[in-house]
Amino acid sequence: MTSRPLECSQCKKTVKVCYKEIIRDSITCTDMCADCPILENKLHGNASQEKTTEKQKTLCCGNCGTSLESIKMGECVGCRDCYEIFADPLTSELIQTEAIPPALIKSLGTKSSTPLHAGRAPNTPADITLSTRLSSLNEALNEALKKENYEQAAYLRDQIKALEGKNHDS
Amino acid sequence: MIPEEKLPPSLLKNTVWGQSPNPIWIASTLQLKRNLARYKFPHKLPVKELGNIRTLLSEVVNKEAELNSPLSFPLENCDAWDKEFFFEHFLCLENFPTNASAAECIIDTSGKILCTLNFQNHLHLHILDTACSLEESWGKLSKIENQLASKLEFAFCPKFGYLSSKPAEAGTSLFACCHLHLPALIHSQQLNELLLKQKEEEISVRGLEGVIDDPIGDILLIKNRYSLGLSEDAIIHSLMTVVMRLMGAEKNLRTQLKDKDPLEFKDKVSRAYGLLIHSQQLQTKEALNALSLLNLGVDLGWVSGITSSQIHTLSFQTRRGHLIRLIQEKNPDINELGPKRAIFLHEALKSVQLHV
Numbered sequence A: 001m002t003s004r005p006l007e008c009s010q011c012k013k014t015v016k017v018c019y020k021e022i023i024r025d026s027i028t029c030t031d032m033c034a035d036c037p038i039l040e041n042k043l044h045g046n047a048s049q050e051k052t053t054e055k056q057k058t059l060c061c062g063n064c065g066t067s068l069e070s071i072k073m074g075e076c077v078g079c080r081d082c083y084e085i086f087a088d089p090l091t092s093e094l095i096q097t098e099a100i101p102p103a104l105i106k107s108l109g110t111k112s113s114t115p116l117h118a119g120r121a122p123n124t125p126a127d128i129t130l131s132t133r134l135s136s137l138n139e140a141l142n143e144a145l146k147k148e149n150y151e152q153a154a155y156l157r158d159q160i161k162a163l164e165g166k167n168h169d170s
Numbered sequence B: 001m002i003p004e005e006k007l008p009p010s011l012l013k014n015t016v017w018g019q020s021p022n023p024i025w026i027a028s029t030l031q032l033k034r035n036l037a038r039y040k041f042p043h044k045l046p047v048k049e050l051g052n053i054r055t056l057l058s059e060v061v062n063k064e065a066e067l068n069s070p071l072s073f074p075l076e077n078c079d080a081w082d083k084e085f086f087f088e089h090f091l092c093l094e095n096f097p098t099n100a101s102a103a104e105c106i107i108d109t110s111g112k113i114l115c116t117l118n119f120q121n122h123l124h125l126h127i128l129d130t131a132c133s134l135e136e137s138w139g140k141l142s143k144i145e146n147q148l149a150s151k152l153e154f155a156f157c158p159k160f161g162y163l164s165s166k167p168a169e170a171g172t173s174l175f176a177c178c179h180l181h182l183p184a185l186i187h188s189q190q191l192n193e194l195l196l197k198q199k200e201e202e203i204s205v206r207g208l209e210g211v212i213d214d215p216i217g218d219i220l221l222i223k224n225r226y227s228l229g230l231s232e233d234a235i236i237h238s239l240m241t242v243v244m245r246l247m248g249a250e251k252n253l254r255t256q257l258k259d260k261d262p263l264e265f266k267d268k269v270s271r272a273y274g275l276l277i278h279s280q281q282l283q284t285k286e287a288l289n290a291l292s293l294l295n296l297g298v299d300l301g302w303v304s305g306i307t308s309s310q311i312h313t314l315s316f317q318t319r320r321g322h323l324i325r326l327i328q329e330k331n332p333d334i335n336e337l338g339p340k341r342a343i344f345l346h347e348a349l350k351s352v353q354l355h356v
Helices: A037-044 A046-057 A068-072 A080-085 A087-096 A102-108 A130-146 A150-169 B009-013 B047-062 B080-089 B134-151 B183-187 B191-197 B232-260 B263-278 B284-299 B308-317 B320-326 B334-348
Strands: A017-023 A026-032 B025-034 B071-074 B104-107 B113-117 B123-129 B174-181 B203-207 B219-224
Touching: A017 A037, A026 A037, A068 A087, A080 A087, A087 A102, A130 A150, A130 B232, A150 B232, B025 B134, B047 B071, B047 B104, B047 B113, B047 B134, B080 B320, B123 B134, B134 B174, B134 B232, B174 B232, B183 B191, B183 B232, B183 B284, B191 B232, B203 B232, B219 B232, B263 B284, B263 B334, B284 B308, B284 B334, B308 B320, B308 B334, B320 B334
Parallel strands: none
Antiparallel strands: A017 A026, B025 B123, B025 B174, B071 B104, B104 B113, B113 B123, B174 B219, B203 B219
C-alpha cells in the first residue's frame, strides 16, 4: 500500500521542503509546500512583510486616487469604488476602531464576506411603528419593577396607556 | 447676514425646544447621509463638478412633494452668523463647513427639514422632531429619501450599505439624537451611576458641547453610536429604550425632590434666579445653566410667573446665533453679546417670582 504523501501544515498541499531550524540545542523541523508563507518568512525574514506593507502602501483606488494609507490615517474615502477595492482592509480598520457593534465583530470572525450592513436596501419602505415605542416602554417598565422603583414604573405605565389609547384611536 | 424676510417665518417664530409636549424630552433629530453613485465624494471633486451636482440635487430636492415650499440658501451667501443660526435651529451635531465649494442648504417652510448639499457627502437629509414622535419623523424622513432615491441613484453596496465619505458612517448612515433635560439627575450626581448601570453599547451620551462631565444647560444628547451593523429599527429601538429609562428616572427624582424639599436644590434654584435677574452680563453657558435650574424650580413649584415651555424657548433663544437675530444686530460685536443677553433675559423674566 502506498503511503499518503505528506501535507503542508498550513494548506494541505504536498510537502516539497523540509525546513530544519537549529537554535542552540533545539532543533525544529517544519514540512511545507513551496508556496508556504511561513517558508517565505523564514527565508527572507521581514523583507517579505515589508514588501507586502509597501504593496499595501501604494494601493490606490483607480477611480479617485485615494490611497489605502490615507484611509488608515483617518482620511475620508473618495468614491464608491474605494469600498470595493479596500473592502478587507476597511473591514479590519472598522473592527480595530470599534466602529461596528461588538456583537457583530464577534460574529464576523474570519468571514470577511459577511455584510456589515444590517439595514434596509434602497427603495424599501421604513417599517417602524408605534410598537417600537411600546416595546421600549415595556422594557423600561419591567426594569423599573425589577428594581422596585414603583414611581418610575407608574410614570412609564401612564406613557404606555397614553400610547395604547393613541394607537386605538388611529 | 440673510435678511429676515428671506428666511422661513417658522425659523424665527418656532423655537424648537419650547414646542415639545414633554418637559424632559425636548427635541430629537434624525439625519441620513447619502452620496450619488456615479460621482466621487465631494472632497475629491473639482468646483465645477460640485456645481453640477448642486444643480442636479437642488432641482430634485426642491421638487420633492414632502417638502413644503422649500427655500435654497447657497452657503457662499451665508455668513458665519447665518451658519450658526441654522446649526442651532436644526440642532446639528456637526459644524457647517467654513469653506465648502458649491454647498447649499435647502429648508422647508415648516422649519423642520434641512437638506444640505455637498457638505461631507453629496446629500444630508435632516429632520427635527418636537413632538416626541421619533417613529413618525423617521417615517417622514425615509419617505423623502425613498422619493429622492427613485430619481437619483445613491451609492450603496450590500456589504457596507449606504456609502459615506467616512466608512464608520456607512451602513444605514442614520444618525438619531434625542435631547433630554435632566437637571435633577445631574445635580443630584446620580446620572453617571445610572448610565454605568444601564449601559447600552449601541448608544452614546454627551452634552451640547461634546462632554458629558459638565453638560451645558443640563441637556444630554442621547444618540446612536453605530450606523453599521444595526438596522434602522434596532437603532431607534435602542435609543427609545434609553430615553424612556432616563425620562422615568428624572421624573421619579423630581417627584422625590418635591416631597423632600431639599435645601441644596432650593439654594441652587435661588442662585440661578439671582444670576438671571441681576447679572449685568451673561455668557451662553452660564445663561443656559441658570435657565435649566430655574426650569427645575418651575416644575418643583418654587418659581412662578413662567412656564417650563417658555423657559425652554428662552434657552433656545439665548444662544448666540439666535440672540443676534432677535436683538437685530447687523454687525454684532461678540464682546457686547454678554450684556445684551443679560438685558434680553431681564426683560423676558421680569414677571418671574421665587417662592423659596
